[in-house]
Amino acid sequence: MNFEFTEEQIMIQQAARDYAQRELIKDVIERDATGRFPSDHIKNLADLGFLGMLVDPKYDGGGMDTVSYVLAMEEISKVDSSCAVVMSVNNSLVCYGIEKYGNEEQKEKFLKPLARGEKIGAFLLSEPEAGSDATSQRTRAVDMGDHYIINGTKNWITNANCGSTYIVIAQTDPAKGHKGINAIIVEKNTPGITLGPHEDKMGMRSSDTHSVMFNDVKVPKENRIGDDGFGFSFAMKTLEGGRIGIASQALGIASGAFERAVQYSKERKAFGKELMYHQSVAFKLAEMAVKIENARNLCLKAAWLKDQHQPYGIASAMAKQYAADIAMEVTTEAVQIHGGYGYVKEYHVERLMREAKLTQIYEGTSEIQKIVISRAVLGK
Amino acid sequence: MKILVCISNVPDTTTKIKFNNEKTEFDKTGVQWIINPWDELALTRALELKETSNGVITAVTVATVGLIDSEPTIRKALAIGADNAVRVNANPKDAYYVAGQIAEVVKKDGYEIVICGIESSDYNGSAVGGMLSEFLEYSSVSSVSGMNIDGGNIVVNREIDGGKETLAVKAPFVAVVQKGIAINPRIPNMRGIMMAKTKSLAVVEPAAMDELTSYETYELPAAKAACKMISAENVKELIDLLHNEAKVI
Known part of the structure; x- marks a missing residue:
């Protein structure tokens, strides 16, 4: 090694x-x-x-x-x-x-x-009634011979406004279930596309999140990615790699909060000595460091497997679930170490804590990652 | 015209400084090395000048006196945008030695503008630039905080007591640059990082030179004493502490 x-x-x-x-x-x-x-x-x-x-x-x-x-x-x-x-x-x-x-x-x-x-690109999978359950796509892409007509609504779309190249996951043949789903590249300036208002989110507030409505949007058939019905498989395979990105984001949120907590514990005094000399704080920092190191190793292992062209879906699910969950834990502790200062915006850690929450939700919730991992563990 | 930027390989500015047991050598264990911050600004300005000079500046080369472990730092300079690099394969013993070795590089390859950072963040000697101009018999301008090239005319700005000075300079010359020469050091982009591997990094053996310096011992500065807070009304106690404890009055 x-x-x-x-x-x-x-x-x-x-x-x-x-x-x-x-x-x-x-x-x-x-x-x-x-x-x-x-x-x-x-x-x-x-x-x-x-x-x-x-x-x-x-x-x-x-x-x-x-x-x-x-x-x-x-x-x-x-x-x-x-x-x-x-x-x-x-x-x-x-x-x-x-x-x-x-x-x-x-x-x-x-x-x-x-x-x-x-x-900038956007990936349009989630719907009002299909988040983690990606098989339940209501957005329709009706096959019209040489083009598709897309109707439906996509929710929580990152880069919806700044992005101009969408990959839309939509149902073409409901009778075939998830095998009737297609992935289609749609340019945002195509007539019939409208955006909902900017979502007023808890964290990652300056990222560009909207719902996107499709009303008889005509897209040439050559924009379909892969064969007819490949869309669900495309989405799942692509999300395997996406998890590495979000896992690394969660890792960064955790390590960013940790670095601030370490620095603060060296500067802030309580009861006549710096916080770092209080065992209750030092032990918190030790536990945070171990979690971050574990998350980093999981992220790098998944990345390494992908670079070696080896299967990485389970490793990326482990990295995403673990890094997101420890990001929530570590940022919460970072706020605790900062005390009252941690609760105000100037010290950044409360923002990192709000950002951490989203990593447990988007691109597959922590629970969905556990489904992926448990299926592999149980050989299902 | 060709520009040579002198690059020092220095410990990251956040490095915790340690020495060996005999206190005769800096302990390099675990140290992250970087381009000396003043040299990085110098390189950034040199690249900006090349990009805006309408072909007057034809190449920007970086030169370092250092052993093979300095090459990652040199390759970072190539990733930032230097066209090629020269490494003089020697331990940079002192300013006189470094200036002498760089002078040989300049004499061999002929650079019209040589730029040095005002000091290196490890030994802070502020001596290489001046010595180099003497070795080369080039004119030199110190404390340069701005440099522009308009056609064949080179104009430099200097910070002086109570004001600024603007000078027209004739090449060849040595510019010893300080903060202000560029706003921020340039960050390498992906293409630059990939291309750094393919750019020329020439390794030359050092010229024979006398060693004029040897290091006897190193010492860390005394740890900062705790700050005592004294009430503004208690002038007597302040005088007493300054006199008897700090012994400064």
Whole structure:
């Protein structure tokens, strides 16, 4: 075994850290308060290559491995998960989905601008009545011969407004159940698409989340990814990789809160000595460190398996469930260590705690991950 | 014109400084190495000048005096955008030695503009730039906080007591640059990181030079004493402590 990172991986980690600690930190609290989308940061992250970092350079991507992606996601998420989620959806759902399962024409037309970060992608799976239960798609894509007509509503869509390239999961043949589902690339400016209002969320408040309504939206058939009926399988396979992104985001939220708690415990005095000299605080920090290290190892293991072209679905489910759950625990403890200061926005940890909650919910709740893991454990 | 930027490989500024048991050497165990922050700003400005000079600046090279363990730092400079690099394969013993070795690189490859950070964040000697200009018999400008090239004209800005100074400079020259030369160091992008592996990193053996310095011992500064808070009304106690305890009055 080799636990050492390569020189390139370290450079990418440092680049992400430098940008996050120097630039994202400046307005993250203001954007959390106002919900303002970070267009300027997304442009800069695109210029640095982070939005298409996993894509093959022949499609204008960065050609980096998934381990590098974990390192970058952790560093960005330590400071600002609203930016990290744009990066995650664009890289591991939209770019990955088109690169892995799309045809050459789709890669030329859609993948290249996404990899360059000139366009942002969104993945439209969740519906008002189909969240984790992805088989129950109500959105219809009716086969009209040379095109589809899409009708329906998608909920909780990250990048819905800033994004211009949608991958829509929709039911074409209800009689076939999940085998009648298709994944279709839809450009946002297609007539018949409208957005609901910006969701006023608990955390990741400056990420761009809306519902998206489709009313007789005509999409050419060549925009379908894979064979007819491949959509559900496409979504599940793509989400396996997506989990690595969100697991790394949860890891970053946890380690960001932890670093702040360590720093605070060295500075703040109580009863005549710094907090770190109180065993109750020191033990909390020790327990937080162990959880973060476990989460990091799970994320890196899943990433390594993906890079080695080995099955990684179970590993990514473990990483996502564990990292999300410990992110909630670690951020809560970080607030506790900060005491009253932790409860005010200036100290960041309450925001990280609110952000952590979402990682237990989106791209497959912790409970869904446990279904995936338990099925593997039980050989079902 | 070609620019050479001198790069020092220094411990990360958050490094906890330790020495070996004999206190004769810095303990490098677990240390993360970075480009000296002033050199990183110098490189950023050099790249900006190249990009905006309409072809007047043809290449930006970085040079380091260091052993093979300094190469990750050099490759980061290549990832940031330097066109190529030279490593003088030697332990950077002191400022005189480093300046002498860099001078040989400049003489061999011919650079019109040589840029050094005002100091390195490890030994803070602030000596290499001046010594280098002497070795080369180039003119030098110290404390440069701005540099622009308009056609063949080079203009530099200096911070001086009570104001600023603007100078027109003729190449070849050495610029010793400080904070302000660039706003922020440039962050390498993915393409740069990938291309760094393919760029030239020439390793040259050091020229024979006398060693003028040897280190006897290192010592850490005394730990900061605890801060005593004294009531603003209690001037007598303040005077007493300054006189008898701090012994500064």
